[in-house]
Amino acid sequence: MSSEFYENIYNIVRQIPSGHVATYGRIAALAGIPGHARQVGYALHALPDDSDVPWHRVINAKGEISIRSEPLFAHIQRQLLEAEGIRFNENGKIPLSKYRWIPDLN
DNA sequence: GCAGTGACTAGTA
DNA sequence: ATACTAGCCACTG
Numbered sequence: 001m002s003s004e005f006y007e008n009i010y011n012i013v014r015q016i017p018s019g020h021v022a023t024y025g026r027i028a029a030l031a032g033i034p035g036h037a038r039q040v041g042y043a044l045h046a047l048p049d050d051s052d053v054p055w056h057r058v059i060n061a062k063g064e065i066s067i068r069s070e071p072l073f074a075h076i077q078r079q080l081l082e083a084e085g086i087r088f089n090e091n092g093k094i095p096l097s098k099y100r101w102i103p104d105l106n
Numbered sequence: 107g108c109a110g111t112g113a114c115t116a117g118t119a
Numbered sequence: 120a121t122a123c124t125a126g127c128c129a130c131t132g
Contacts, residue, residue: 041113
């Protein structure tokens with residue numbers, strides 16, 4: 001494993017409970033690499049399909065789905081989030097103030 | 107090793 | 120409110 005960043009990131013994302021979301025920047029900070037929000041997205045992109053990481057609960061700071069390549073995934077992501085009870089605004093955005101994940105102190 | 111890329115963010119206009 | 124810019128830094132070719 002050349003990147004232990006990835007495992008840290010995955011570990012954090014797995015802790016996001018259903019019905020909540022977290023931003024890339026927040027994930028990076030929790031993974032111990034504050035400021036590396038882009039690498040979080042990169043790590044999730046490299047995620048295998050059979051992974052147990054809930055990648056769909058990670059969104060950008062604007063509360064919107066950011067996927068640049070593969071617009072199809074954005075559609076799937078929205079369905080997954082709605083299935084967990086997350087409601088989108090008319091803009092197609094998620095109200096972060098309501099669904100933002102606050103990490104437990106374990 | 108260098109240049110390009112990107113599932114980002116914060117700032118500026 | 121939206122659009123563009125700069126900074127950021129690991130990964131890839």
